[in-house]
Amino acid sequence: MSFPTHRPRRLRRSEALRGLVRETGLSASSLVYPLFVCPGSGVKDEIRSMPGNFRWSTDLLVEECRQVAGLGVPAVILFGIPEHKDDVGSGAYAADGIVQRAVRAVKSALPDLVVICDVCLDEYTSHGHCGLIVNGEVDNDSTLELLARTAVTQVQAGADIVAPSDMMDGRVGRIRAELDASGFTQTPILAYSAKYASGFYGPFREAADSAPKFGDRKSYQMDPANQREALREIALDIEEGADIIMVKPALAYLDVIAAARREFDVPIAAYQVSGEFSMIEAAARNGWIDRERIIMETLVSIRRAGADIILTYFAKDVARMPRG
Numbered sequence: 001m002s003f004p005t006h007r008p009r010r011l012r013r014s015e016a017l018r019g020l021v022r023e024t025g026l027s028a029s030s031l032v033y034p035l036f037v038c039p040g041s042g043v044k045d046e047i048r049s050m051p052g053n054f055r056w057s058t059d060l061l062v063e064e065c066r067q068v069a070g071l072g073v074p075a076v077i078l079f080g081i082p083e084h085k086d087d088v089g090s091g092a093y094a095a096d097g098i099v100q101r102a103v104r105a106v107k108s109a110l111p112d113l114v115v116i117c118d119v120c121l122d123e124y125t126s127h128g129h130c131g132l133i134v135n136g137e138v139d140n141d142s143t144l145e146l147l148a149r150t151a152v153t154q155v156q157a158g159a160d161i162v163a164p165s166d167m168m169d170g171r172v173g174r175i176r177a178e179l180d181a182s183g184f185t186q187t188p189i190l191a192y193s194a195k196y197a198s199g200f201y202g203p204f205r206e207a208a209d210s211a212p213k214f215g216d217r218k219s220y221q222m223d224p225a226n227q228r229e230a231l232r233e234i235a236l237d238i239e240e241g242a243d244i245i246m247v248k249p250a251l252a253y254l255d256v257i258a259a260a261r262r263e264f265d266v267p268i269a270a271y272q273v274s275g276e277f278s279m280i281e282a283a284a285r286n287g288w289i290d291r292e293r294i295i296m297e298t299l300v301s302i303r304r305a306g307a308d309i310i311l312t313y314f315a316k317d318v319a320r321m322p323r324g
């Protein structure tokens with residue numbers, strides 16, 4: 001039986017009714033705010049390709065984190081811009097590396113803020129790749145030790161969660177083993193499991209000056225055409241000990257989030273990446289779209305697809321918006 005017995009519009013007649021039957025919610029408590037930290041003090045350097053986002057020196061980063069926490073955003077993820085880059089990305093795993101120093105400062109000022117550290121070499125290598133270069137290729141196995149060292153030094157500095165984003169095979173297992181061997185059995189791993197070789201990272205690479213100097217990332221990041229392969233990547237990461245898995249980017253990969261939600265019981269994160277942010281910001285600045293509506297609509301769609309946690313440069317904006 002259909003119309004006129006069934007009239008879906010009956011439940012859309014007022015905001016209160018719509019609220020009662022709303023299927024998906026979005027609140028600041030499921031958001032993670034990405035932040036960039038750089039050397040020096042008193043530095044707040046706006047990222048040209050990501051207006052409203054900055055490279056912060058540690059002292060000002062702490063103040064920014066205080067504001068983020070005060071708004072009710074429970075977590076931040078930190079990316080470092082080191083003093084020097086080299087072939088082997090040593091800034092990533094130095095005990096006094098830029099991120100390690102930042103974590104110490106943030107956690108001592110704000111012990112309740114969840115600090116996540118991105119585990120990857122690309123911001124620290126002179127060639128801009130996420131692993132060591134051997135015979136002109138990004139070498140998988142020799143990179144694992146450096147990633148594990150990076151994670152351990154980040155946790156020693158106080159990181160609550162480590163998030164490997166490099167896409168080397170076997171890195172979750174290796175990081176889990178090294179964390180456990182170092183006594184950090186309680187530290188969760190948020191694995192960037194289905195990370196695609198995406199044009200949407202463009203603005204981030206300008207922010208972190210991490211564009212590869214030769215070639216591209218297609219030998220380790222996933223082909224945008226593949227969904228089944230994402231499920232396989234996720235299954236492998238869960239087997240290796242991932243506590244939370246991630247799909248990245250978000251908006252162009254909602255089907256991948258939805259498939260992962262059907263297939264797996266672990267918490268799922270999605271990363272609304274720099275290009276997704278900058279496109280919305282640019283269109284809004286031109287007056288072509290309603291910024292707040294589009295922020296909410298995109299984030300709700302990512303939740304509707306099945307993400308529990310969203311990493312987004314709009315986290316503070318959402319926290320400031322009236323609920324509804």
Ligand code: PBG
Pocket residue numbers: 118119120121122123165166200201202203204205272273274275
């Ligand atoms: C790698 C990393 C990248 C992003 C997060 N972690 C860049 C890349 O893979 O090129 C991109 C995040 C964004 O675009 O917002 N360390």
